[in-house]
Amino acid sequence: xxERVVILGAGPAGLAAARGAVAAGKQVIVIDDNARAGGQIWxxxxxxxxxxxxxxxxxxxxxxxxxxxVVRIAAQEVAYDRLIFANGARELYxxxxxxxxxxxxxxxxxxxxxxxxxxxxxxxxVVCGSGPLLLAVAANLExxxxxxxxxxxxxxxxxxxxxxxxxxxxxxxLAQAATLGSxxxxxxxxxxxxxxxxxxxxxxxxxxxxxxxxxxxxVPNTELAQLAGCELRGGFVAxxxxxxxxxxxxxxVGELTGIGGVEKAEAEGFAAGAGRAIxxxxxxxxxxxxxxxxxxxxxxxxxxxxxxxxxxxxxxxGRLRQATGWRDAKLxxxxxxxxxxxxxxxxxxEKLCGWKPDSVRPPVYPVRVKDLxxx
Amino acid sequence: xxxxxxxxxxxxxxxxxxxxxLENAGLTLFRRSVKGEPRGPLCGMGICFECRVAVxxxxxxxxxxxxxxxxxxxxxx
Numbered sequence: 001x002x003e004r005v006v007i008l009g010a011g012p013a014g015l016a017a018a019r020g021a022v023a024a025g026k027q028v029i030v031i032d033d034n035a036r037a038g039g040q041i042w043x044x045x046x047x048x049x050x051x052x053x054x055x056x057x058x059x060x061x062x063x064x065x066x067x068x069x070v071v072r073i074a075a076q077e078v079a080y081d082r083l084i085f086a087n088g089a090r091e092l093y094x095x096x097x098x099x100x101x102x103x104x105x106x107x108x109x110x111x112x113x114x115x116x117x118x119x120x121x122x123x124x125x126v127v128c129g130s131g132p133l134l135l136a137v138a139a140n141l142e143x144x145x146x147x148x149x150x151x152x153x154x155x156x157x158x159x160x161x162x163x164x165x166x167x168x169x170x171x172x173x174l175a176q177a178a179t180l181g182s183x184x185x186x187x188x189x190x191x192x193x194x195x196x197x198x199x200x201x202x203x204x205x206x207x208x209x210x211x212x213x214x215x216x217x218x219v220p221n222t223e224l225a226q227l228a229g230c231e232l233r234g235g236f237v238a239x240x241x242x243x244x245x246x247x248x249x250x251x252x253v254g255e256l257t258g259i260g261g262v263e264k265a266e267a268e269g270f271a272a273g274a275g276r277a278i279x280x281x282x283x284x285x286x287x288x289x290x291x292x293x294x295x296x297x298x299x300x301x302x303x304x305x306x307x308x309x310x311x312x313x314x315x316x317x318g319r320l321r322q323a324t325g326w327r328d329a330k331l332x333x334x335x336x337x338x339x340x341x342x343x344x345x346x347x348x349x350e351k352l353c354g355w356k357p358d359s360v361r362p363p364v365y366p367v368r369v370k371d372l373x374x375x
Numbered sequence: 376x377x378x379x380x381x382x383x384x385x386x387x388x389x390x391x392x393x394x395x396x397l398e399n400a401g402l403t404l405f406r407r408s409v410k411g412e413p414r415g416p417l418c419g420m421g422i423c424f425e426c427r428v429a430v431x432x433x434x435x436x437x438x439x440x441x442x443x444x445x446x447x448x449x450x451x452x
Contacts (some may be wrong), residue, residue: 033421040420058440090422102403102415112419116439117391119399308400311417311425314390314409339424339435344417365426 002027005273006071006078008061009086010048011039013254013265017084018050020273028053028273032061032070033090038268039088040108041136041262044115062363063229064228067281068249072362074371082249084272085225086235086265089218089255094295095309095317096302098194099214107137107279109216114144121145126199127154128191129215131293132261135185137213150207154190154216155293160298162293192302202298211297216295220256226360228237241281245274298351309352310345312338315350339366376445381452387443394419394426395436397451404452405438 005021007014010032021028028050030037035057037048049055057072063072070077083209091106098104105113105268107129112119125146127138139146153160186203191214193200198208220232225237230245231254232238237252239245251272254265264282271278303309305318313334323329326336326349326352335349336342336357341364342349346357378383378393380402387417394416397405404413406428416426421440430436431448438451 034440091418092422093417100408100412100414102405102413105416105444106418109417109419109423111396113395113416115393115441117388117395117399118397308408308412311423312406312412314412339421339427343422 004029004079004081005084006031006080007034007084007086007090008071008272009254010034010037010055010057011086011088011252011254011265012041012262013088013256013269014039014086015048015050016266016269017086017253017273018053018228020270020276022050022052023355024245024274026082029056029080030054031056031061031073031078032060033058038218040112043112045061053190055178057275060365060367061224062365062367064224064362066250066343068226069249072108074367075373077336080249082251083228083229084269085230085245085252086249086269087221087258088265089259090343092216093214093217093344093350094216094299094302094348095307096191096193097304097307098199100308100311101194101196103210104194104212104214105195107133107213110211110213111137111140114141119145122147122208122213123302124149124208125211125213125291126152126191126209127213127215128154128189128199128201129217130154130290130295131215131217133137133215137215141213146161146211148184148298149209150201152189152191152201153185153187154296154299155187157187159294160187163288167297172201189297189303190296201225216299217293218255218259221258221343223343223360223364225252225256226252227364229360241277242275243268257280258283259289261289262284284292286358295351303352309348310335310338312345314346320349323353326357329353329355376443378443378445378447378449379392381424389443391443392439393441393443393447393449397428397438397449399448401452407452411449 005026007030060075199212237256239252243251253268303317315335316335329335396445405415426438429436
């Protein structure tokens with residue numbers, strides 16, 4: 001009986017892991033809660049599949065038992081011989097006045113909406129925040145017919161120039177930047193307040209627009225790995241050169257082990273799927289990305305006492321500041337206890353208040369009672 | 376295809392998510408927050424739960440992870 005490799009996530013890392021495992025003759029099951037493969041970066045780019053691998057879409061993993069080597073999808077159990085976490089990352093959301101208004105979305109969020117069919121032809125969009133993702137989003141928006149009136153990168157030009165040698169690794173990103181027209185890209189500026197119909201920048205400019213696409217960087221989706229008992233290092237899942245975590249038979253690849261983009265995800269994924277060592281150490285690349293787009297201090301002072309931090313439970317920063325820690329905040333204000341379970345507010349609270357979220361418990365994702373009861 | 380939103384029939388494109396279809400129809404109010412603020416999609420990837428609407432009688436359905444289906448009944452706001 002072939003070794004059973006279960007892969008969580010059908011983005012670049014998960015798909016590469018599936019290819020590696022199929023090539024190595026394993027039985028492969030890929031689980032993803034989206035309707036199609038591709039993760040975030042390959043959303044809406046047609047069907048991606050791996051011949052020989054079984055895909056289970058629309059499936060949310062809610063629990064894991066490493067001792068019995070099973071993962072749970074609501075009440076259903078999926079057994080594995082080897083488990084590969086490829087859950088990817090989500091955007092970091094930093095609160096600022098007006099960020100909860102409907103015309104403000106994550107940068108990747110707006111891009112995802114467009115890829116799922118939202119019409120942005122002729123719409124004015126401000127793309128802001130930090131990181132190479134902003135250029136990719138701006139380029140995709142323009143391709144979809146939007147009018148990207150500004151790309152505002154909070155890092156300074158000096159940081160970007162220092163990063164410049166690395167940009168040559170992403171010739172497509174350079175091309176994207178060129179097509180935008182340099183006069184629409186600005187460094188060293190950021191949003192300070194969203195208002196009905198636009199956004200005000202740190203420069204004092206008020207830009208009227210239909211959409212504000214705001215992306216501050218990526219945060220790894222480590223919850224399931226943490227639930228499985230995997231150790232974290234600097235907020236990422238600690239994995240060795242075989243992508244192995246400290247938990248036997250459990251591996252982690254892609255953005256989970258360090259934000260590094262598609263190339264890293266595919267290299268680590270394929271190696272883990274095939275049971276081989278990862279050919280290259282990506283941590284230097286990860287460090288370079290992280291340092292050149294580090295978030296400036298001013299961004300932590302954008303939120304005012306009335307600014308909503310926890311969107312699920314409408315908890316403003318002022319109430320949070322009265323708490324003594326994450327658990328106290330949860331008890332006093334319900335921050336982090338809503339449907340998103342701290343996925344949106346948690347990283348922001350960590351940056352604003354310095355509190356680390358406490359332990360992860362199942363179900364890691366909201367699940368219906370009837371799904372738990374079904375056998 | 377056509378779906379019904381708050382009792383009104385609207386035309387939507389096949390292959391779009393419900394969230395995208397609602398935005399395309401100018402329906403930007405998906406839900407109201409605890410304090411009554413208008414909210415719409417934020418993350419676009421099923422994590423923020425801001426886009427939840429009732430679909431065919433099932434509440435708290437994330438519109439960004441549901442594809443439009445002919446005859447779908449949606450309650451939002």
